[in-house]
Amino acid sequence: MTNSIRIAKSAEDFLYILPKMANRHGLIAGATGTGKTVTLQSLAEGFSALGVPVFMADVKGDLSGMSQIGGGNPKVEARVQQLGLSDYTPKASSVTFWDVFGEKGHPVRTTVAEMGPLLLARMLNLNDVQGGVLNSIFKIADDNGWLLLDLKDLRAMSQFAAENSSTYQTEYGNISAASVGAIQRSLLQLETEGGDLLFGEPALNLDDLLQTDAQGRGVVNILASDKLFNSPRVYATFLLWLLSELFEKMPEVGDLEMPKLVFFFDEAHLLFTDAPQALMQKIEQVVRLIRSKGVGIYFVSQNPLDIPDVVLGQLGNRVQHALRAFTPRDQKAVNTAAETFRVNPKLDVSTAITELGVGEALVSFLDEKGVPTPVERAFICPPHSRIGPATDAERAAVINQSLVKGVYENMQDRESAYEILKKRADEKAVEQTPEEDRGFDWGSVLGGSKRTSRSDSVIESAAKSAARAVGSQLGRAIVRGVLGSILGKR
Numbered sequence: 423m424t425n426s427i428r429i430a431k432s433a434e435d436f437l438y439i440l441p442k443m444a445n446r447h448g449l450i451a452g453a454t455g456t457g458k459t460v461t462l463q464s465l466a467e468g469f470s471a472l473g474v475p476v477f478m479a480d481v482k483g484d485l486s487g488m489s490q491i492g493g494g495n496p497k498v499e500a501r502v503q504q505l506g507l508s509d510y511t512p513k514a515s516s517v518t519f520w521d522v523f524g525e526k527g528h529p530v531r532t533t534v535a536e537m538g539p540l541l542l543a544r545m546l547n548l549n550d551v552q553g554g555v556l557n558s559i560f561k562i563a564d565d566n567g568w569l570l571l572d573l574k575d576l577r578a579m580s581q582f583a584a585e586n587s588s589t590y591q592t593e594y595g596n597i598s599a600a601s602v603g604a605i606q607r608s609l610l611q612l613e614t615e616g617g618d619l620l621f622g623e624p625a626l627n628l629d630d631l632l633q634t635d636a637q638g639r640g641v642v643n644i645l646a647s648d649k650l651f652n653s654p655r656v657y658a659t660f661l662l663w664l665l666s667e668l669f670e671k672m673p674e675v676g677d678l679e680m681p682k683l684v685f686f687f688d689e690a691h692l693l694f695t696d697a698p699q700a701l702m703q704k705i706e707q708v709v710r711l712i713r714s715k716g717v718g719i720y721f722v723s724q725n726p727l728d729i730p731d732v733v734l735g736q737l738g739n740r741v742q743h744a745l746r747a748f749t750p751r752d753q754k755a756v757n758t759a760a761e762t763f764r765v766n767p768k769l770d771v772s773t774a775i776t777e778l779g780v781g782e783a784l785v786s787f788l789d790e791k792g793v794p795t796p797v798e799r800a801f802i803c804p805p806h807s808r809i810g811p812a813t814d815a816e817r818a819a820v821i822n823q824s825l826v827k828g829v830y831e832n833m834q835d836r837e838s839a840y841e842i843l844k845k846r847a848d849e850k851a852v853e854q855t856p857e858e859d860r861g862f863d864w865g866s867v868l869g870g871s872k873r874t875s876r877s878d879s880v881i882e883s884a885a886k887s888a889a890r891a892v893g894s895q896l897g898r899a900i901v902r903g904v905l906g907s908i909l910g911k912r
Contacts, residue, residue: 720739740797
């Protein structure tokens with residue numbers, strides 16, 4: 423099939439995913455060791471070959487091998503022969519490596535302001551009251567035009583809000599010292615986990631994820647996540663932020679012939695675990711509407727029960743690897759998976775799910791009318807790139823040849839909330855210093871007079887009023903989207 427992605431082969435024929443239906447999202451599920459990673463790799467290669475950029479998180483390090491030519495793998499060679507893939511040729515994918523810590527890829531950052539209070543509260547594991555206080559802190563910063571770029575900005579802003587809580591209580595609500603203390607402790611914990619590297623500038627430009635190479639292939643963006651995954655809540659919230667940025671910033675395009683980007687969310691259960699209802703509703707909204715932005719989301723998880731029904735019902739393309747029915751919950755997962763497929767009279771789905779071998783799956787994709795095809799038992803086609811990790815030297819070579827090398831490597835620290843509040847505190851300290859400690863008053867000797875706040879001229883008062891008005895207008899210009907990220911330019 424022209425411009426279709428060959429994914430698997432059943433007993434009767436090859437199974438393809440239609441690019442036009444790829445933005446209807448999908449699910450790759452199955453127990454550990456059943457072949458989900460290879461399926462993900464094959465799908466990513468297929469989209470890339472059609473010129474569609476891909477983003478994926480590499481939790482185990484295995485996906486880095488996509489940057490290298492395949493071949494020399496006896497299991498791959500056997501599968502090629504088994505499926506009769508006469509046109510199979512080992513080749514590498516076009517890859518860009520990213521890493522929050524800047525160790526295994528280009529640094530990837532966002533700002534505290536772009537993350538927003540809703541997602542940051544999730545990342546910091548705050549309760550509803552503490553999250554409300556964090557939202558007030560963001561609002562005070564927004565209204566004053568004080569940028570929150572990194573963690574020191576947020577710490578300084580939190581301290582300032584607590585010290586001036588009585589001033590802000592009427593307009594912004596109660597800002598208790600206990601809640602601010604909890605926020606500060608969570609920020610400290612986040613910093614010890616490397617969160618200070620996640621926030622700052624230059625922030626990630628989404629256009630850098632939407633590149634194609636000289637051959638017209640979509641670039642496969644791989645986020646090294648083996649270290650980031652040590653903090654599951656940070657990992658899941660960061661990927662959710664990235665999804666929200668794509669949702670807010672990309673234009674409406676409707677149904678295209680193929681997606682503008684395909685986003686693979688590995689270990690997807692972390693996105694929904696302990697998520698408050700308000701956040702769940704917004705996640706469901708993003709998943710439901712982001713397809714009109716030309717983005718396809720593919721969740722990767724061990725168990726289909728990990729995905730809430732409101733989200734699961736929107737995943738039209740399914741690849742279900744083996745599940746083990748050892749416990750009542752496992753048996754429920756088997757039944758759930760079986761019931762979500764379109765019935766095939768020739769196949770007992772519930773039995774087949776527990777009998778599938780490694781690299782074998784139950785497959786159902788959307789047809790040209792958007793209707794799920796009857797489920798088929800099939801073998802997944804092997805990827806053309808290497809199965810397994812790239813070496814450190816191979817990874818370094820890819821990073822050095824990247825088009826974005828040098829763009830994100832050096833952090834910038836422009837004036838933001840921390841510097842502004844520090845300057846205010848220093849000026850206040852000088853004003854409160856006793857006169858005898860300020861040195862000799864040369865102004866009096868030279869005929870000048872000391873000015874106090876009461877002796878401000880009309881011009882000075884007007885200037886201060888104008889400055890406050892500009893700051894207020896700047897604050898009101900900051901508009902936040904469905905998940906709290908900033909809309910438009912900063």
